[in-house]
Amino acid sequence: MNSLFAASECAPFIKTGGLGDVIGALPKALVKKGVSVSVILPKYKDLSEKYGHEFTFVRSFEVPVGRRRQYCGLFKLESEGVTYYLLDNEQYFKRHGSYGFYDDGERFAFFSRAVLEALPFLDERPDVIHCHDWQTGPISALLKAHYSNHPFYQGIKTLFTIHNLKYQGVYPKSVLYELLDLSELYFTEDGLEFYGNVSYMKAGLAFSDKLTTVSPSYAEEIQTPYYGEKLDGFLRKRGHDLAGIINGIDVDEYNPGTDLFLAERFKTIEGKALNKTALQRELGLPEHSDRPIMSMVTRLVEQKGMDLVLRVIHEILQEQVQFVILGTGEEAYEQAFKALAREYPEKFVFCCYFDEGLARRIYAGSDLFLMPSKFEPCGIGQLFALRYGTLPIVRETGGLKDTVISYNEFTNEGNGFTFANYNAHDMLYTIERALWFYHFQPSKWMELADRALHLDFSWDQSAAHYIELYYELLNQSAQAWSMS
Structure with missing residues (x-):
């Protein structure tokens, strides 16, 4: 089983919040349970300045962004059983900070397409692309639109995890054609359309094979108007594909018995x-x-x-x-x-x-x-x-x-x-x-x-739930293949 995590941050390389902690810890827990896991990230300037020397250059390739083709460099690092990849483009990522820029729509359209273009150059072809939050939402839509007939990509399944539904990556309709190279067929209430605009979050919700969010209660809450951020109806429609899996923490990194940041380490x-x-x-x-x-x-x-x-x-x-x-x-x-x-x-x-x-x-x-x-x-x-x-x-x-x-x-x-x-x-x-x-x-x-x-909030149980979902996806793929 090969899983590729596509995300916009990952501790310790780059972190702005809880998403970075999850992408830093969950792959390690999955590796311990026998899953082969890679993580692919943007090569931000802040990341590069601190950790860039640890990554080795793999190769470069071009990425379609609308009618243009942009340079992308691929870098690699292996650590603790996980393979980390960086996607480099200085125009988009050589700046301090991760989000909040005027061109975030273009930056993460590039990143989403670059993830798919990079797949043939990775060490292992993924069985599942595990996408995280709106920055990777377009991946599932792009996979269906541009790669579904390519033999290399056939059978790759997608899982989309909502970390916070409030942040959705909503941009003008023009990004559909100018950045994602998608037709009007994708601009529907069952597609990327969101009150006259394009939602990257909704792209992930609409076209991923399975959906998860980061706790069982939140999975229920976001299907109600109060918490649903205007997507509750759509989430109810996909409720049978939505699961809530509670996050864990890295109990080795956050260990009061060994934490060097503390004045006094303690076990009692x-x-x-x-x-x-x-x-x-x-x-x-x-x-x-x-x-x-x-x-x-x-x-x-x-x-x-x-x-x-x-x-x-x-x-x-x-x-x-x-x-x-x-x-x-x-x-x-x-x-x-x-x-x-x-x-x-x-x-x-x-x-x-x-x-x-x-x-x-x-x-x-x-x-x-x-x-x-x-x-x-x-x-x-x-x-x-x-x-x-x-x-x-x-x-x-x-x-x-x-x-x-x-x-x-x-x-x-x-x-x-x-x-x-x-x-x-x-x-x-x-x-x-x-x-x-x-x-x-x-x-x-x-x-x-x-x-x-002495409570156990490690990733062990959560990782087991994710593995179950991965196998569900692959079994669905195998059944579809046998029926064809």
């Missing part, structure tokens, strides 16, 4: 205390061992529940708690948190940047991790928090609902604290409940934290 919950003191010292907070640290490591955007936090932040800070936020985002949120840091210098710290080492020290040194998302396809922060023995407070949505079970003091079940409604005072009540257990049930708190520390 008692070891967190030294990390808490070290974090307070690093951030300039009073070193109160009896005062819980609540933290957020997040993008400062509406999706992440920033409005809820700001609505009741003063009430939160009246509690015996220290609050730490690490992240950047919308300026209004940044300015609000900077003002709070000035107002509550001994209780509130805002780090308006991102630093991987500090993020891990926050996971390890905190007692509570707040994640009140408006929607959350899977969420990875709560998994990191649990991995480091920190109890999450989350809203019951998407992957948060699937991974954090609210503590029930009567049955002694659960691994965190949850609330259902997107409501600031429901969140505040849940925070107060968690703080009550911290202050007045210390032995129970230690038991819960120790339970979190």
Whole structure:
């Protein structure tokens, strides 16, 4: 079984969010289960400057982009059983940053076509192309339109994974002809058409053989109008081909027993205390061992529940708690948190940047991790928090609902604290409940934290589910071949 992951980012080479973590970890888990996996990425300038010297040049070829033909260089690296490929074109990728450019429609039209043009030059022909998010959505449509009659490409199946339905890659209708070289036949409600424009996300949803998203709850949610981003009807139509598979984390990379970023590595919950003191010292907070640290490591955007936090932040800070936020985002949120840091210098710290080492020290040194998302396809922060023995407070949505079970003091079940409604005072009540257990049930708190520390959120089970889907696809292909 050969699987090719097509994606726009992959840790550690290039990462802007959870997608990069998934593409960095899932292929390794699949390799351990006997699948041959390759990953193909754009050769961004930022990636090239840091890791480019590790890749070797394979060859160059031309890629059709509408009526033009563009240069593409193919580079290769083998690491930990996975083969990584880079697709190079300086016009499109020699710039700092990955997304957010005026010509992203053209950049990822090129990338999608280049992935298909590169296939004959890879070490192994893929049985399945596993596409991730809107940047690779056109691959499935292009495979059907331009390559279905080519013997080399026949029988290659496609799987498309939605990491966040909100980001869809929507562009004017002209990209259909000028960049993708597709006819009007593809501009329909069952094709790429999206309210008069072209949607790269919808291209993946319409033409891939199977669809997945990153948690079972999110798979159900996106088939409803509230979460469906105007694609809920289309997703209901393809519901029989849609599965939700929860993300894991790289438990070797994120291991409190071996993590070199930590002040003190630990394997039992008692070891967190030294990390808490070290974090307070690093951030300039009073070193109160009896005062819980609540933290957020997040993008400062509406999706992440920033409005809820700001609505009741003063009430939160009246509690015996220290609050730490690490992240950047919308300026209004940044300015609000900077003002709070000035107002509550001994209780509130805002780090308006991102630093991987500090993020891990926050996971390890905190007692509570707040994640009140408006929607959350899977969420990875709560998994990191649990991995480091920190109890999450989350809203019951998407992957948060699937991974954090609210503590029930009567049955002694659960691994965190949850609330259902997107409501600031429901969140505040849940925070107060968690703080009550911290202050007045210390032995129970230690038991819960120790339970979190030993939970298994590795990729093993998720990888097994993906392999099942791959075999379903190949069996369908074999049955179709035998019937023909």
